[in-house]
Amino acid sequence: MSAILDIRTVVKRFGGLIATDHLSLDVQPGELHALIGPNGAGKTTIINQLMGEIIPDSGEIIFGGQTMAGLKPAARVRKGLGRTFQITQLLPDYTALAHVALAVQAHAGHSFHFFGAARADRRLTEPAMALLERTGLAPRAGVKAASLSHGERKQLELAIALAGKPKLLLLDEPMAGLGQVETAQMVDLLNGLKGQIAMLLVEHDMDAVFALADRISVLVYGRCIASGSAAEIQANPDVKTAYLGEGDA
Amino acid sequence: MERGNRSAALAIALALCVLAALPFAAAALGNPAMTTLATRILIYAIAAASLNLVLGYGGLVSFGHAAFFGIGGYTVGILFHHQRFNETLFGLMLGTDQFLITLPAAILVSGLFAAVIGALALRTAGVQFIMITLAFAQMLFFLFVALKRYGGDDGLIIRRRNSLLDFNMRDDTTFYFVTLVFVVLFFALIWRIVNSRFGLVLGGIRQSERRMAAIGISTYRYKLAAFIISGMGAGLAGALWANYARFVSPDMMHWTKSGELMVMVILGGAGTLLGPLFGSAALILLETVLAAYTERWQVFLGPILIVIILFFRGGLAGLVDLVRKRP
Numbered sequence A: 001m002s003a004i005l006d007i008r009t010v011v012k013r014f015g016g017l018i019a020t021d022h023l024s025l026d027v028q029p030g031e032l033h034a035l036i037g038p039n040g041a042g043k044t045t046i047i048n049q050l051m052g053e054i055i056p057d058s059g060e061i062i063f064g065g066q067t068m069a070g071l072k073p074a075a076r077v078r079k080g081l082g083r084t085f086q087i088t089q090l091l092p093d094y095t096a097l098a099h100v101a102l103a104v105q106a107h108a109g110h111s112f113h114f115f116g117a118a119r120a121d122r123r124l125t126e127p128a129m130a131l132l133e134r135t136g137l138a139p140r141a142g143v144k145a146a147s148l149s150h151g152e153r154k155q156l157e158l159a160i161a162l163a164g165k166p167k168l169l170l171l172d173e174p175m176a177g178l179g180q181v182e183t184a185q186m187v188d189l190l191n192g193l194k195g196q197i198a199m200l201l202v203e204h205d206m207d208a209v210f211a212l213a214d215r216i217s218v219l220v221y222g223r224c225i226a227s228g229s230a231a232e233i234q235a236n237p238d239v240k241t242a243y244l245g246e247g248d249a
Numbered sequence B: 001m002e003r004g005n006r007s008a009a010l011a012i013a014l015a016l017c018v019l020a021a022l023p024f025a026a027a028a029l030g031n032p033a034m035t036t037l038a039t040r041i042l043i044y045a046i047a048a049a050s051l052n053l054v055l056g057y058g059g060l061v062s063f064g065h066a067a068f069f070g071i072g073g074y075t076v077g078i079l080f081h082h083q084r085f086n087e088t089l090f091g092l093m094l095g096t097d098q099f100l101i102t103l104p105a106a107i108l109v110s111g112l113f114a115a116v117i118g119a120l121a122l123r124t125a126g127v128q129f130i131m132i133t134l135a136f137a138q139m140l141f142f143l144f145v146a147l148k149r150y151g152g153d154d155g156l157i158i159r160r161r162n163s164l165l166d167f168n169m170r171d172d173t174t175f176y177f178v179t180l181v182f183v184v185l186f187f188a189l190i191w192r193i194v195n196s197r198f199g200l201v202l203g204g205i206r207q208s209e210r211r212m213a214a215i216g217i218s219t220y221r222y223k224l225a226a227f228i229i230s231g232m233g234a235g236l237a238g239a240l241w242a243n244y245a246r247f248v249s250p251d252m253m254h255w256t257k258s259g260e261l262m263v264m265v266i267l268g269g270a271g272t273l274l275g276p277l278f279g280s281a282a283l284i285l286l287e288t289v290l291a292a293y294t295e296r297w298q299v300f301l302g303p304i305l306i307v308i309i310l311f312f313r314g315g316l317a318g319l320v321d322l323v324r325k326r327p
Helices: A043-051 A073-078 A096-106 A122-134 A150-163 A180-193 A206-210 A228-237 A239-245 B002-029 B031-057 B064-085 B100-122 B127-148 B172-194 B197-207 B209-215 B218-247 B255-268 B275-293 B298-313 B315-325
Strands: A005-014 A017-027 A032-037 A060-061 A081-084 A170-171 A198-202 A215-220 A222-228
Touching: A005 A043, A017 A043, A017 A198, A017 A222, A017 B172, A032 A043, A032 A206, A043 A060, A043 A073, A043 A170, A043 A198, A073 A081, A073 A222, A073 B209, A081 A150, A096 A122, A096 A150, A096 B209, A122 A150, A122 B218, A150 A170, A150 A180, A150 B209, A170 B172, A180 A198, A180 A206, A206 A228, A215 A228, A215 A239, A222 A228, A222 A239, A228 A239, B002 B031, B002 B172, B031 B172, B031 B197, B031 B218, B031 B255, B031 B275, B064 B100, B064 B127, B064 B218, B064 B255, B100 B218, B127 B255, B127 B275, B172 B197, B172 B218, B197 B209, B197 B218, B209 B218, B255 B275, B255 B298, B255 B315, B275 B315, B298 B315
Parallel strands: A032 A198, A032 A215, A081 A170, A170 A198
Antiparallel strands: A005 A017, A005 A060, A215 A222
């Protein structure tokens, strides 16, 4: 009823391939809803449709009670969507601090300020530094994105998304490529956000998913074949054959 | 970082001293042509710095920037023409030869053209953007070729430079210093802009528009604003050129002129403050030196440019950095 995100029978075809097949899905306020499924199940396609980078062929996406149709990605972000990318999309010449400061700036109104020195503006750098501390990146604040490690880039993606004070976070494989220690850090970080921000988490790391998710939906060939708690999903025979690989296949 | 700032400030102070002393050195050496050569370098430095704002900082490869250079020049030329023949312009106003009017007028008119061209061209990106800016510039080029009232392809002669207060603008040294003042003001403006919130957004757009959208920034309006500022800067350079050369012609808008500006930016170091000044100086000096030896000077210019661009990826500004960073 009062879902923060409501995906209603969304369809997306790429030529003969159906990437999203009459998918309906919701995220409740404060809920962490995990989306799992084998490669090519259409998980990132859904995130891109939620962001407005890809336009669905039919169906509707309701966010915070409003339809998202016709809104460009930047406008959706300003309405309270935040996302992290599976393949990090950062600004290689900018420091970690500059990324987050830029995100703070983006949510502080327009950027038609031509004169003040932005990099020394405390109204931007102080909240940005606080976010870097929260995500564990503070010691690396002055390092350019190009020189950050893979794990640090993932953390930075999250810090940038949080700077927008999002109502809903779309996390596209935040643990992908992380080592054990880094994964544990990321799980801790997301655990700390749970309850405050609703999250849609796409992830392959099952331990992380089972540790974090309030609800799990399984996507196969663009369709949702099961949805429920971690225990329900683990017990579901369809999921076992299709995904967890514990069936005869 | 502080040391970097200090040596950058030192480099700028040094450059200013050299530029301020140049006409006196030229007089002492009995070589007044040095002053006019330097004036040309400075005017093109403004045009290249304008292009650098969009190309170097914003990553928008405009291949039609000579159009704004030409529009700025023609604004000065046409206003002078109407003043001289005492004709009204659009039945509204007389022309003028007052520098303090023609210059802002040139900046404004080229800004308007940039607003229209930018609004349309920025709906595209990449190669399409390059082609559309080129196409608009060529359209303006042919428009002025066809505009017989203002000289067509013969261009428009401006019999004397605009007057500015009590300065003797006919004197090349005076005009050099007037140009130098505009160069300093313009580069200071660019410096402020690229370090502002707006500049931070512009640099972000160069690196990843997708990231900027995910941050919540609609990039179009910022690209357009940068394009307009850039067009205005090129217009300023065009207006100075019209006064310097006392002549404007459609050649100011030709695509090879856009190419020259681009070469200056890349040669000098795209996305650096002083790169366009280095690039302008290098290209004009090379041209002058090589042309003294042979008519086919471009044959030699080409390979020199290739070597610099291949081996010093940051352009001449990058070369300066390399030298500076030696322990």
